[in-house]
Amino acid sequence: MIVPLDIIIFLVLIIAAVLAINVKDLLAAVALLAGYSLFASLLFAGVNAVDVSLVEAALGAGLTGVLFIGAILATSRHSTAKRNLRRRWTMLPLIAAFIGLMLFASTGLPDRGDPEAPAHQGVSRTYLSQSLEDTETPNVVTSLLADYRSQDTLGETLVIVTAALAAMLVLVRREGDDEDDTRGSDPGGDTSGEARGTTDDEQESGRDPYADEREGGRR
């Protein structure tokens, strides 16, 4: 843990979060959220929490951004929130009071990495001392997640698979599901891929799809 770096990364995290909220273009917000994930990953790495850091860097910075862009493709790119001045001026003091309350409460927390902290009493000592002996696994995080608390992991995996199933249930459209088809694709089984306007054949045959427009613009 390096104190000045921690301070800087905390500041950068706050800046990135505020920017991601303020930016009207949702694509920039997606990019900023990916950057936010990277900085959070740096923060976790700074306190030697490498497992969390890797998951944050992998899922937050790489994968969820693409899924966000897919969602933007299906909906709209610009956020159209109206500014409500009255709500803003009532929310600001409330948020400030909440932050003050949290800061005040955090003074009673134990220090980071304090071995006498309440979280480090009880079973965690057993896990730390018994892990290598019980499971031959040097990485305590893995043995905790997949052995001691594997039912939690089972539940988490179930949540992810359920999310995929729910996405399929909501978004997959069959032929003749409904009439108001806003995405403009042809619901016709195998032909729908061609009807959606992708021109792979042109790409593969080496023809530049923009050649016509360039010619038209420069003739």
Place this chain on the structure above:
Amino acid sequence: MTLIADIIIGIGMFFIVVSTLALLIMPDLYTRAHAVAKSETLGLLLVFLGLFFRPELDGPSVGRLVAVLVFSLVANPTAVHALVRASSRSGALPWTVIDQEIADAELGTAQERYDAVDDPVVSEATGGPSEEDPR
């Protein structure tokens, strides 16, 4: 050995600082991307090369460091290329200096060629330009 490492890392840091300065003071998208992508990649290369000489380096991390280096060198410029190409396709305009005298002279000579050109864009006259011209 540590001295060599520190010197190489220092040179790399110079390039990284320069790239961030370029990000701040360059006038438009293309100049920024051009300046920053190159010098940032070079700085990353030099910093990682310097880390090869550090005493903290142990056996298994050499291969990983090489892998990070190679993949960064391949992936970063390609990512910037994709973004800049997309922005060019979307009509982001390059920053140009207008020298009115030279422009007028050139335009005069180009008059005949222009008259021979049938421009669908101008004749269509659907609307103005997409950005306000400073002049």
Place this chain on the structure above:
Amino acid sequence: MMTGAYPSVVVRVVGALLSPFILLFGLYIVAHGHYGPGGGFAGGGFLAVAAILPRVTLPESLAYKLVPVHFGPLMGGVGMLLFLLCGLVPMFFGGMFLDYGAVEIAGIAASRMRYLGILVVEIGVGLAVFGAMVTIFDVLMDRSET
């Protein structure tokens, strides 16, 4: 939409070049969770990116031949089933649910058994996350079976 061949040849080549390395690194992360950072969740994410990157950069005929559309839900189900079976097998040996140490196979100590159980669980989680992510991407891109 976002799938199909990328119009720039640089991006196509680099995408085709990087995706096998991402796949390899994902397998490494899944299998190496005992000794370093990683495990099923991060490894599954890497595997999913290795499947999504060709879809974004390469021609559709090629990308959907590498990882077909029905692969996503299939792998999600297979991973989930692997996890559940890994929990059910110890119950036949008289242990608790997900108590890998109760499985008795001659010549393998209980701690080694738990080590192997962790490996199987990580593989299951990795497959499930891979399947779920690829499924969500395909569904968002309007590519799905049925």
Place this chain on the structure above:
Amino acid sequence: MSPYLITVLVIVGVLIAVGLYRVWAGPTVFDRLIAVALVSVNGVIVLVVLGFVLERPVLFLDIALGYALLAFLLPIALGRYFEERDDGTSRDGLPSPSSRPRPTGVVPHGLLAERGRREAERRRARADTDAPSYPHPEDDPDDEEHSPEDEGQP
């Protein structure tokens, strides 16, 4: 814990914070996207150097390797979004950018000079008719208020 590497870390951290200025000020969305992509490279450097400072380089290099591989996907997807459709329309429903007239400063060479000539004439025509111009998709009226004025145009 070498003090030199800690200094390097702090400098790169400050550079990340400074680079976010471009994300805040960038006039168009592309400035923001490219600035984020380049700030992320600094993040990889911080990750690797942090591993050397904490003297566990192997673990941190794993993370850095993963990030260097995965950070490739998001810019590709973003670029994918902005590449035009093939029927000549952009995603915003406006005419395709390459068929849209390009108001450029005059680059006094060859073919581009003709384009500048056309531009001058069109400007004259516009001054006459005062035709309403469709808005540029990247011109967000809310972004205008905190964009630095005119980016050093002479």
